Amino acid sequence: MKKTLLFLLLTLFFIKGINAQKLPSFDADLGKKSVFGQEIRIPYLDVVSYFGYIKEGSVPDEQRDGKKYYYLYLWIPVAAPEIGIRMVSPIPSYLSPGKEDFVMEDYSANFNERKKYFDTWISFERADVITNDSNFVANAKSANWKMYAQNDDTGDLPAQPSGKKYNSQMRISSETSNPSKALVMGLYRIGFTTYKTGEVQGSFIAQIGSVVKLPGIKIAKDLESLKAAMDGK
Numbered sequence: 143m144k145k146t147l148l149f150l151l152l153t154l155f156f157i158k159g160i161n162a163q164k165l166p167s168f169d170a171d172l173g174k175k176s177v178f179g180q181e182i183r184i185p186y187l188d189v190v191s192y193f194g195y196i197k198e199g200s201v202p203d204e205q206r207d208g209k210k211y212y213y214l215y216l217w218i219p220v221a222a223p224e225i226g227i228r229m230v231s232p233i234p235s236y237l238s239p240g241k242e243d244f245v246m247e248d249y250s251a252n253f254n255e256r257k258k259y260f261d262t263w264i265s266f267e268r269a270d271v272i273t274n275d276s277n278f279v280a281n282a283k284s285a286n287w288k289m290y291a292q293n294d295d296t297g298d299l300p301a302q303p304s305g306k307k308y309n310s311q312m313r314i315s316s317e318t319s320n321p322s323k324a325l326v327m328g329l330y331r332i333g334f335t336t337y338k339t340g341e342v343q344g345s346f347i348a349q350i351g352s353v354v355k356l357p358g359i360k361i362a363k364d365l366e367s368l369k370a371a372m373d374g375k
């Protein structure tokens with residue numbers, strides 16, 4: 143009896159310990175309710191993670207409004223009613239990639255430097271490319287991109303080592319009445335840079351949350367790698 147109790151207490155302690163070693167739950171807007179003045183949200187059903195690192199002297203994918211922009215390309219294989227995007231820098235020491243997670247080569251190569259961080263700023267855009275065929279990369283390179291949303295800071299995520307809550311998070315709802323802002327199947331990209339004009343350097347974790355399962359979702363730092371991943375190579 144005593145042993146059982148001890149076991150239960152230890153298990154509880156262990157579970158609580160694990161829960162304390164996680165990012166906050168990534169909750170959806172969809173189905174949000176207010177009960178007795180308290181906001182209740184349901185966590186995203188599917189959350190995929192990308193572990194990355196931008197090293198010193200990296201060449202950005204683009205200069206936009208004087209800012210050094212990097213992209214993560216996403217293939218979203220099914221239409222989604224809502225998608226959440228968040229980015230945390232640096233990657234907290236208690237997080238490491240799981241089997242399902244996407245990992246950038248530079249993340250593993252710069253593992254010892256993972257405490258370096260930047261003030262994240264993110265955007266989410268969709269390309270007018272909706273089919274995966276042999277022209278995918280060429281089509282994607284000349285695609286038109288539609289801006290869906292941008293975010294600089296959120297109070298929902300842990301503070302950066304500076305003590306400032308400068309990490310980023312946003313939720314995007316599919317606008318069914320406006321086809322140009324619908325979350326249809328196709329090619330998307332998360333743009334990221336730093337709030338102040340300057341160098342983007344350090345480790346980051348990007349997460350994509352969805353209220354529906356996204357089987358076959360792929361994330362990659364360039365279009366060629368994305369195409370290879372989409373083709374299962």
Ligand SMILES: [Ca+2]
Binds near residue numbers: 261262263337
């Ligand atoms: Ca920020």
